Amino acid sequence: MSQKKDTIARRLELRKSIDEDTGCWIWNGAWNSDGEPVMRVDGKIRLVKHVSAWLFLARPLGSPDCVMHRCNGGKLCISPDHLFRLQSPKTAARLAAKLKMHARGERNGRAKLTEAQVLKIIAIVHDPMLTEIDVAEKLAREFRKPLSPRVVADIRDGRTWTHLEAPK
Numbered sequence: 001m002s003q004k005k006d007t008i009a010r011r012l013e014l015r016k017s018i019d020e021d022t023g024c025w026i027w028n029g030a031w032n033s034d035g036e037p038v039m040r041v042d043g044k045i046r047l048v049k050h051v052s053a054w055l056f057l058a059r060p061l062g063s064p065d066c067v068m069h070r071c072n073g074g075k076l077c078i079s080p081d082h083l084f085r086l087q088s089p090k091t092a093a094r095l096a097a098k099l100k101m102h103a104r105g106e107r108n109g110r111a112k113l114t115e116a117q118v119l120k121i122i123a124i125v126h127d128p129m130l131t132e133i134d135v136a137e138k139l140a141r142e143f144r145k146p147l148s149p150r151v152v153a154d155i156r157d158g159r160t161w162t163h164l165e166a167p168k
């Protein structure tokens with residue numbers, strides 16, 4: 001970690017308390033009008049979840065990354081283990097639409113996926129904290145019917161299926 005990151009990480013450390021039961025890092029510092037933890041970095045007010053993703057998940061700080069919470073600590077939790085990143089809301093929506101089209105086109109009796117399920121898959125396959133094996137195990141746990149590996153790979157890689165693409 002660079003010296004600059006180190007200094008900021010120490011400031012973040014001073015403002016958090018760990019919930020022993022949930023592992024949440026609860027922010028004790030300032031928050032904005034949306035109730036989101038904020039801190040000043042290089043003279044700019046930043047969302048602490050973005051700073052946390054930058055420090056601990058190697059996400060770029062300046063980009064409008066979509067960092068989501070996945071615990072019950074709500075907005076005040078800034079633990080990098082409890083954050084995950086969607087590529088972007090737009091990409092997520094595009095992938096979800098594509099997956100739904102594919103699910104409709106399946107003729108092997110697999111259940112049609114709901115939007116919530118698709119979003120769950122997207123969250124799992126894009127979780128930077130999970131290994132490939134973790135992802136497979138988590139998908140198997142979350143979905144009782146087996147998912148088509150092709151469906152999952154398409155979500156993960158954002159691949160285009162030409163036979164399903166609308167003509168441009």
Ligand SMILES: [Zn+2]
Pocket residue numbers: 022023024025071072073074077078079082
């Ligand atoms: Zn949490």
